[in-house]
Amino acid sequence: xxxxxxxxxxxxxxxxxxxxxxxxxxxxxxxxxxxxxxxxxxxxxxxxxxxxxxxxxxxxxxxxxxxxxxxxxxxxxxxxxxxxxxxxxxxxxxxxxxxxxxxxxxxxxxxxxxxxxxxxxxxxxxxxxxxxxxxxxxxxxxxxxxxxxxxxxxxxxxxxxxxxxxxxxxxxxxxxxxxxxxxxxxxxxxxxxxxxxxxxxxxxxxxxx
Numbered sequence: 001x002x003x004x005x006x007x008x009x010x011x012x013x014x015x016x017x018x019x020x021x022x023x024x025x026x027x028x029x030x031x032x033x034x035x036x037x038x039x040x041x042x043x044x045x046x047x048x049x050x051x052x053x054x055x056x057x058x059x060x061x062x063x064x065x066x067x068x069x070x071x072x073x074x075x076x077x078x079x080x081x082x083x084x085x086x087x088x089x090x091x092x093x094x095x096x097x098x099x100x101x102x103x104x105x106x107x108x109x110x111x112x113x114x115x116x117x118x119x120x121x122x123x124x125x126x127x128x129x130x131x132x133x134x135x136x137x138x139x140x141x142x143x144x145x146x147x148x149x150x151x152x153x154x155x156x157x158x159x160x161x162x163x164x165x166x167x168x169x170x171x172x173x174x175x176x177x178x179x180x181x182x183x184x185x186x187x188x189x190x191x192x193x194x195x196x197x198x199x200x201x202x203x204x205x206x207x208x209x
Contacts, residue, residue: 017069059092
């Protein structure tokens with residue numbers, strides 16, 4: 001049986017895959033594509049702190065070490081805090097890619113716990129309204145999820161996380177300019193991501209390039 005993949009490299013970055021769990025089931029999720037990212041990222045078990053650190057080895061070899069796998073990394077916020085702290089001590093630059101629902105999930109503001117170790121938080125906004133967010137991202141927490149995403153972004157900026165990015169995938173029904181205005185209004189950067197992939201439920205290639 002092949003060893004599960006905890007860390008995988010794309011370009012100059014190292015990505016950490018720490019959970020399968022997520023509170024969203026986005027229409028465009030890489031989990032739903034036939035090709036994925038070129039790695040089998042389904043985990044047989046959630047890796048321990050030692051497994052994560054051992055998978056990173058020397059973080060200075062990479063431009064960034066990014067918590068981003070098939071699941072929502074901040075489902076395991078305590079593991080992220082401990083791993084990020086150790087990676088930072090070893091000279092790594094840390095980014096978290098998140099759906100922005102951590103405070104809703106854990107019932108507390110987790111951002112102060114990340115301050116000082118996390119260099120960038122990339123929050124998936126993905127819609128200009130709660131209605132569109134529910135349709136596209138299909139959150140398990142319903143309409144409360146979208147407000148939680150906006151609040152998380154605002155708090156990340158207020159808590160002075162060095163770099164806060166709100167991103168959207170170019171997808172039918174997403175108003176990119178409205179999303180850009182939401183991001184800048186919160187004091188965050190904005191990033192437009194291009195979707196390109198073959199969804200498992202479709203035989204044709206879907207691309208927004």
